[in-house]
């Protein structure tokens with residue numbers, strides 16, 4: 001199927017995927033732009049694609065963002081971050097002269113199937129192309145069901161995965177194809193302007209909910225045992241502060257400091273903002289390129305932000321179920337299965353793990369970062385994930401536990417990097433030594449943190465950090481839970 005009008009000659013056209021074979025509807029009021037995770041008003045290719053299409057059809061664009069109470073892991077923490085981003089998305093759209101309507105589903109304000117109802121008045125739907133979690137399954141479902149043309153646009157990556165071609169099996173092959181593309185995608189884009197903002201009829205009364213998010217969230221039927229993160233405030237201004245902090249304080253030493261979990265300013269803390277699209281990788285990378293920091297630090301940062309993050313996006317796009325244990329390398333699943341019956345003296349309950357109250361002080365220090373901040377340092381995440389294999393009854397439960405804790409607690413969870421990194425910790429390169437429980441899967445100690453100056457004291461303090469009394473489920477969610485309808 002060819003691209004819709006206004007898109008074929010666009011510089012960003014490789015970001016666009018034709019998501020169904022339906023026609024443009026006649027007699028429509030607008031082009032619908034449905035955002036789930038790319039919550040920014042500028043440098044947002046989903047919005048830009050919708051405007052280009054709208055201009056070609058002579059129609060305005062209607063941006064829609066909705067949040068429900070029943071999506072997996074809905075909590076004060078996630079709602080606060082999402083609704084703060086949504087508030088700034090709406091303000092940014094208003095500044096660009098684009099109509100943006102939002103809805104928070106709640107008692108007394110129930111609206112079933114809003115995307116479908118909004119699509120009924122649309123010529124076409126432009127949505128995000130996300131490779132994991134609810135955003136992926138919702139997008140696929142909506143594209144299959146609506147009667148209008150749907151395009152999915154990649155807004156999460158600097159280089160859209162489609163330009164790299166299919167079938168790249170490893171990161172070195174990925175980088176060989178990726179590197180020559182990178183410079184062109186770093187160039188700033190000209191944002192198209194809208195003819196006139198949509199001001200016509202709507203099938204519901206949109207919410208204006210920005211005055212007291214705390215009060216709104218307190219009244220919702222979501223997980224209130226997990227509070228908003230004070231360390232990661234929601235919205236564009238907070239993301240901008242993080243970016244400034246990266247340029248001024250983190251980047252000048254990044255290649256040296258990034259592995260040191262004990263340093264406050266060793267890493268950027270940008271991942272929550274990138275996950276929810278409050279910042280895009282182009283904006284971050286352009287700021288990094290323009291910074292005065294040394295080349296080795298910039299190169300290291302680019303390797304993480306682009307070389308690793310975008311590799312996991314690429315991988316997830318090629319997988320039927322990126323969130324499932326089956327994605328772990330076959331040799332690793334086989335060696336873990338051979339050792340499934342091994343004695344497991346370090347097994348822990350889900351409650352002890354969830355609350356960071358296990359017998360492993362370092363693991364508790366890691367887990368309490370997730371609990372308290374909604375974020376964990378990269379170096380700690382590696383130890384944390386590896387140890388879960390020994391703390392749970394079998395490898396599949398270990399996978400489900402790692403994904404559950406990461407997805408529920410971490411602001412950046414539910415991401416291609418979540419499942420890609422956990423898969424790397426459960427697989428990666430096979431080791432030479434055969435060990436109980438792990439087989440040939442490499443283990444990891446806590447020396448990289450303990451050996452630092454003051455490392456033992458830092459771990460002890462982090463493991464004793466006060467954390468919220470988070471509720472404990474009776475069982476881990478099944479994979480299918482993620483595939484339910486959430487519109």
Ligand SMILES: Cc1cc2nc3c(=O)[nH]c(=O)nc-3n(C[C@H](O)[C@H](O)[C@H](O)COP(=O)(O)OP(=O)(O)OC[C@H]3O[C@@H](n4cnc5c(N)ncnc54)[C@H](O)[C@@H]3O)c2cc1C
Nearest residue numbers: 267268269270271304305309378381385412413417418421
């Ligand atoms: C077991 C495990 C689970 C993880 N789960 C997640 C997750 O749910 N969401 C998530 O975004 N990242 C995840 N990561 C990757 C990484 O730990 C985080 O991206 C990073 O710690 C975020 O902190 P930062 O923004 O300060 O990183 P920085 O060091 O400042 O890096 C800058 C950016 O580069 C990217 N990046 C850095 N390291 C990695 C990496 N290993 N893989 C992919 N991208 C990377 C992130 O977008 C990050 O924001 C996980 C890693 C492991 C080992």
